[in-house]
Amino acid sequence: MVPLAALVLAVLVWHLLRRGLLSVPRAAVALALCVYVAGVVANTVFPIYLDKPANDAEWDAFLNLTPIAGYEAGDAVMNVCVFVPLGVLLALALPRWPWWRVLGVAALISLGIELTQWLTAGLLGGGHVADVNDLLFNVVGAAVGTALLAALVRVPVAEPVVDRFSWA
Numbered sequence: 763m764v765p766l767a768a769l770v771l772a773v774l775v776w777h778l779l780r781r782g783l784l785s786v787p788r789a790a791v792a793l794a795l796c797v798y799v800a801g802v803v804a805n806t807v808f809p810i811y812l813d814k815p816a817n818d819a820e821w822d823a824f825l826n827l828t829p830i831a832g833y834e835a836g837d838a839v840m841n842v843c844v845f846v847p848l849g850v851l852l853a854l855a856l857p858r859w860p861w862w863r864v865l866g867v868a869a870l871i872s873l874g875i876e877l878t879q880w881l882t883a884g885l886l887g888g889g890h891v892a893d894v895n896d897l898l899f900n901v902v903g904a905a906v907g908t909a910l911l912a913a914l915v916r917v918p919v920a921e922p923v924v925d926r927f928s929w930a
Contacts, residue, residue, distance in 0.1 A: 767800040774855075778929065787926040795851045799871075802844065806875050806890065807882060824883035826893040833895040841899035842906060845872070849907020857930040861908050868904030872897045 774792035778784040845868060852864045880892035914920045 763800040763804050767796040770799075771796040783929055785926070788929055791851060791854050791927050791929070794847075795855060798847055798851060802848075803875070807878050808889075824891045825880050826891060826895065829894055829898065833893075838895070838899045841896050842903035845900040845903030846907040846910070849904035849909075850911045851907075852904070853908045853911045854924075854927050855929050857928045861905075861912070864908050865901055865904055869897070869901045872900035872904075875900075 771792055774795070775784065775789055778788050778792065848868050848871065849864065852867055853859075853861075856864060856867070876892040876894075876897050879890040883890060883892070911924065915924050
């Protein structure tokens with residue numbers, strides 16, 4: 763994950779430089795975004811077992827499409843908390859986008875994680891179950907993060923600070 767995160771960081775910094783927006787605070791947002799995404803992927807997709815044991819499970823054994831039923835509150839809170847930073851970071855990196863588009867990107871990222879979990883569990887012996895509830899609460903977390911940043915911008919003292927980090 764580290765080489766991929768470093769490559770994405772280089773692309774983001776180059777993008778900021780090319781647009782004349784490169785500054786230390788904006789580069790810090792790029793770095794935080796890369797470290798955050800690498801950490802989430804490392805903790806949600808891995809482990810993948812290269813010496814996959816024989817698996818005779820049905821295709822849906824690693825898939826939960828039933829919303830809310832049997833979903834634990836602790837899992838919901840954890841998924842919300844994990845995606846709050848994504849809502850903040852995406853809103854800083856994409857400041858001209860409306861909130862619903864930022865949440866759409868967060869939903870696509872979460873869907874990508876869940877699909878990868880399902881595929882790696884069935885094909886490579888991955889250690890996770892794809893769950894529609896994770897997707898739902900991840901998006902809620904991103905919405906909380908986006909709303910927190912929007913509220914922070916409305917505080918007169920905080921607005922100039924947020925503007926230094928915003929990619930606008």
